[in-house]
Each structure stands twice: as C-alpha cells, then as structure tokens.
Amino acid sequence: MLRSIQSSLRRSKNLLPRRGYSSDSTPERKVAVLGAAGGIGQPLALLMKLNPLVSNLALYDIAGTPGVAADVSHVNTRSEVTGYMGEDQLVKALEGCDVVIIPAGVPRKPGMTRDDLFNINAGIVKSLCTAIAKYCPHALVNMISNPVNSTVPIAAEVFKKAGTYDENKLFGVTMLDVVRAKTFYAGKANVPVEGVNVPVVGGHAGITILPLFSQATPKANNLSDEDITALTKRTQDGGTEVVEAKAGKGSATLSMAYAGAMFADACLKGLNGVPDVVECSFVQSSITELPFFASKVRLGKNGVEEVLGLGPLSDYEKQGLESLKPELKSSIEKGIMFANQS
Ligand SMILES: NC(=O)C1=CN([C@@H]2O[C@H](COP(=O)(O)OP(=O)(O)OC[C@H]3O[C@@H](n4cnc5c(N)ncnc54)[C@H](O)[C@@H]3O)[C@@H](O)[C@H]2O)C=CC1
Numbered sequence: 001m002l003r004s005i006q007s008s009l010r011r012s013k014n015l016l017p018r019r020g021y022s023s024d025s026t027p028e029r030k031v032a033v034l035g036a037a038g039g040i041g042q043p044l045a046l047l048m049k050l051n052p053l054v055s056n057l058a059l060y061d062i063a064g065t066p067g068v069a070a071d072v073s074h075v076n077t078r079s080e081v082t083g084y085m086g087e088d089q090l091v092k093a094l095e096g097c098d099v100v101i102i103p104a105g106v107p108r109k110p111g112m113t114r115d116d117l118f119n120i121n122a123g124i125v126k127s128l129c130t131a132i133a134k135y136c137p138h139a140l141v142n143m144i145s146n147p148v149n150s151t152v153p154i155a156a157e158v159f160k161k162a163g164t165y166d167e168n169k170l171f172g173v174t175m176l177d178v179v180r181a182k183t184f185y186a187g188k189a190n191v192p193v194e195g196v197n198v199p200v201v202g203g204h205a206g207i208t209i210l211p212l213f214s215q216a217t218p219k220a221n222n223l224s225d226e227d228i229t230a231l232t233k234r235t236q237d238g239g240t241e242v243v244e245a246k247a248g249k250g251s252a253t254l255s256m257a258y259a260g261a262m263f264a265d266a267c268l269k270g271l272n273g274v275p276d277v278v279e280c281s282f283v284q285s286s287i288t289e290l291p292f293f294a295s296k297v298r299l300g301k302n303g304v305e306e307v308l309g310l311g312p313l314s315d316y317e318k319q320g321l322e323s324l325k326p327e328l329k330s331s332i333e334k335g336i337m338f339a340n341q342s
C-alpha cells in the first residue's frame with residue numbers, strides 16, 4: 001500500500017522526492033488519532049504511519065498509547081510518532097494538528113443499534129471536541145465515533161459555542177460505506193474492484209446509508225432490480241454483518257481503519273493542493289432540507305471546497321432518500337440538543 005501511495009503520488013502530483021520520505025517540497029503535516037489504542041485506532045495508527053504525507057503522528061488515548069506509539073514508531077517511514085495518554089496530555093497531542101481523526105468511544109455488540117452508543121460516546125466526543133476548539137481550532141476533524149449521524153452535529157455545536165466552527169472542516173467519516181458498496185458491487189457485477197466507484201449518500205446508520213448503484217461505474221448491465229435491492233440492503237447492514245460475526249467482540253476495526261486512512265489521505269491531499277480530490281462524507285449541507293448530509297465533496301486547501309449534488313437518482317433511490325430523512329433528521333436533532341443541554 002505504501003508503495004502504491006508513493007508511486008501514485010510521484011506519477012500524478014510530483015509531491016515526493018525520488019528517494020526517502022522527507023522532502024522540502026512535501027509540507028509538514030501533523031495528524032492526531034484520538035482513541036489510538038483501540039480496535040480501529042491501532043491499525044489506523046499503522047496506516048497513517050505508512051502515509052508519506054504525514055510528518056508528525058500523535059497517538060492519544062486514555063490508556064495504552066505508550067505501547068502502541070513505541071511499536072508503530074519503529075516502522076521506517078517519514079513521520080515522527082508520539083504517544084500521549086490521559087487528559088493532561090491531550091493538549092500536546094492536539095497542538096499544531098492539521099487533521100484530527102476520532103475513533104474514540106465504545107463499539108456495538110450484537111442486538112444494539114449505533115444510536116444505543118449515544119449515551120457514552122456523545123460525552124466522549126463532546127469533551128474531545130472542546131479540546132480541539134481550544135488547542136487546534138483550524139484542524140480538519142474526521143469523526144469516526146458512532147453514532148456519526150449525531151456525533152457530527154454534537155461537534156458542530158461544540159465548535160459553534162467556542163466560536164471556532166468552520167463547516168468546511170468537520171467531516172463524518174462514511175468512507176466504510178463506500179468501501180463496502182464498491183466491494184459488494186464488484187462481486188455481484190463481476191468487475192475488477194479497483195476500478196469501481198459508487199457514491200453513498202445520506203448518513204451512517206441502517207436505512208440512512210443510501211448507496212447510489214444507479215451511478216456506479218463501470219456500468220453493469222447484468223444486475224436486476226432484485227440484485228440492486230440486495231446490494232443496497234447488504235451495504236446498509238454491513239456494520240451489523242461484522243458485529244454479528246464478531247459475536248460480542250466489537251464492530252468493524254480493520255476495514256474501518258483502511259477506510260479512515262483513505263479518507264484522511266484524501267483530506268491531506270486536499271490540504272496540499274492536489275486538485276480534484278472527491279470523496280463522500282457526512283458534512284454540513286444544503287443539498288437537501290437536512291442540515292447535515294453525506295454526499296460527494298470536493299476537498300481542498302481549506303477542507304470542503306464544494307458539496308456536490310446528488311445527481312440523477314433512480315426511482316428506488318428517490319424512495320430511499322425520502323424514507324431516510326425522518327430518521328436522519330431526528331439523529332441530527334438529538335445531537336444538537338445534547339450539545340446544548342449538557
Ligand atoms: N464511522 C464508521 O464507519 C465506524 C465507526 N465505528 C465506531 O468507532 C468507535 C471506536 O470503535 P473501536 O475502535 O472498535 O472501539 P474500541 O473500544 O476498540 O476502541 C475505542 C478506544 O477509544 C478510547 N477512548 C475512550 N474514551 C476516550 C477518550 N475520552 N479519549 C480518547 N480515547 C478514548 C478507548 O480507551 C479505546 O482505546 C465506536 O464508536 C464505533 O462504533 C466503528 C466502525 C465504523
């Protein structure tokens with residue numbers, strides 16, 4: 001993966017030197033992972049250590065980070081790795097950050113919805129975002145902690161109260177839905193997965209996850225309406241598929257770390273001025289009547305450069321869009337209310 005990231009950067013963007021990872025022409029970029037000792041945090045820390053766009057990797061958790069940081073720091077790539085543990089070290093982890101990735105919080109067990117995590121994770125996200133507002137108010141925030149449909153609005157409210165909110169810098173990470181949609185589509189359509197693209201819009205829970213298979217490329221003419229319904233359902237239930245398979249030992253961690261690393265890489269490329277970086281993310285939006293919505297966004301030097309529209313939808317997708325709105329609306333409102341009450 002490292003080699004492919006490096007060679008694609010060399011080919012298209014000329015950002016890297018021919019040898020080694022440090023370069024005068026590659027900007028210094030500090031990335032923090034909050035929740036770095038967890039199931040997602042550890043492989044995500046490794047993948048970010050493999051990313052040559054990162055010069056400084058800060059690994060923060062309430063416990064266990066010295067070991068993770070020592071381990072990852074031995075990997076012979078560009079970035080300096082530092083572990084931070086406990087709230088009094090959070091300031092050092094955050095100072096100077098360009099991108100903060102948040103996979104802190106509890107995961108689901110079988111039988112739970114993502115919303116069942118709200119009571120614990122809302123408070124965790126609120127306190128981490130309060131610190132971000134203080135110590136790195138200009139960083140891009142990649143929110144992984146669930147329920148994303150509520151934690152992103154919580155973060156926005158915290159930043160608004162602190163006077164630091166920039167709607168272009170707050171991202172709910174919905175990349176795993178895209179990763180799944182691509183994998184499942186490629187399997188069903190029998191096309192090489194590397195070239196597949198599928199936008200996924202809406203939110204990140206159950207029916208709020210709306211893959212737009214009518215816009216999938218390459219076009220597949222061998223898929224029936226039943227196939228599209230089954231692919232949609234599998235994408236919406238992808239998280240639950242993993243939760244059940246793990247049988248009480250958590251939710252997706254490895255595929256999430258991959259998706260999180262890909263999304264953070266896209267943010268870093270945008271910051272570095274790479275043109276035409278487009279990914280799906282749950283952001284402040286006016287493309288529907290809902291204040292936050294996942295869709296394709298163009299990333300640039302200041303975060304979101306443009307929230308792209310939905311494009312033409314099939315009748316099935318139009319129906320899915322209308323059905324998801326009430327649930328997504330109430331999850332957003334729940335987050336906003338929590339942030340303003342507590
Ligand atoms: N957006 C998405 O697509 C996905 C989101 N998730 C969510 O990511 C979150 C983390 O999942 P896992 O890594 O599997 O859980 P985990 O329990 O393995 O790790 C969570 C880590 O967060 C740490 N933590 C707790 N409170 C903290 C605080 N105040 N500050 C810093 N760190 C803190 C814990 O010590 C632990 O190391 C969950 O909420 C899960 O639902 C999981 C998969 C996909």
Ligand SMILES: O=C([O-])CC(=O)C(=O)O
Pocket residue numbers: 107108114146176238239240242243251252
């Ligand atoms: O399902 C979960 O609880 C974790 C998650 O968000 C996912 O895997 O998409």
